[in-house]
Amino acid sequence: MEKGQGPSTTYSNSGSPLDGAWHYYYWMLKWQYDYTASPTTYGHTYGVYETVDQERLMYGHAAEYMNQAQDWIADAYFSDGASGLTGPSSTTTRRLNAMVADRNLASQLFQKGDYLHAQYAMKDADLHAKGVTQKPVQPHLLSLSEAAHDQNAIFAISPQASFDPDRSVCAGGGGGGGGCHEGDSTGHVTGKSGGQASFNDDGDECEDSQSGADADDAPGSDNHVEAKDGSAGMDFHSTQVVGVVFDGVAHSMTTYGVGLDNGVPVTFTAVSVDKGSLALDTFSLLLSDGYANTGPLLDGVVQIQ
Helix, strand or coil: CCEEECCCHHHCCCCCCCCCEEECCCCCCCCCCCCCCCCCCCCCCCCCCCHHHHHHHHHHHHHHHHHHHHHHHHHHHHHHHHCCCCCCCHHHHHHHHHHHHHHHHHHHHHHCCCHHHHHHHHHHHHHHHHCCCCCCECCCCCCHHHHHHCCCCCECCCCCCCCCCCCCCECCCCCCCCCECCEEEEEEEECECECEEEEEEECCHHHHCCCCCCCCCCCCCCCEEEEEEHHHCEEEEEEEEEEEEEECCCCEEEEEEEEEECCEEEEEEEEEECCCCCCCCEEEEEECCCCEEEEECCEEEEEEC
């Protein structure tokens, strides 16, 4: 590499680091095209704004909210330690549990391809981690005042409906409930630490909404899961069912979503298996707070159609 000449000898005593001979170097900032061609990025837009562009933005927002939520919890742990505590305070624990429940819901929705509501759920995780507590409201464009003061900022999550014959509670079909699946299970299993645990897993929202169907709840009733296990101090009530998966081969119904265990937000996965007899039917429940139990029915029934 050839050497260039620095300032002329007239300025040889300037003390400049450029004095004398030096190699050529350069520094530049080069803007690259964003491969999605999204007009909301720094990349030049050479194509139309497409669905993939919207999805990329939702990916980024969800990731940003998740990162911020973790930062809020880290700050809370630091503050607890700085105040002399040797473990997280009850306030920090509540914020953490609420954040984890929202984050798990967001992850479930993201895996299903519902990026919009995954983004909303992760935003809720961010706010709960920050310590914001308020009743969820329908998603809307926040005013500057609402955004500045975290008012009406926690959104109610209503996942989008999707058509998938293998994974949908109501997978289309004609009149008379043609595409609807129905699942009901209720009874008792052995508790996690002994005794009995009660449960009710209702997954027939589609049937309940059909005229003339075998509806056991009021029309429009939501799917829901309740369970109580005194041996483990568990008292769970679902607040939102995100999805219900029917497996015709295993004769099972898997219900998942969010709820409250003794008032603390958690995510849940409940699995009811219909083997045709009380001795073979099973129920299992997994909560994000660590509770897990499964076993054959002691009494009750599991019916999946």
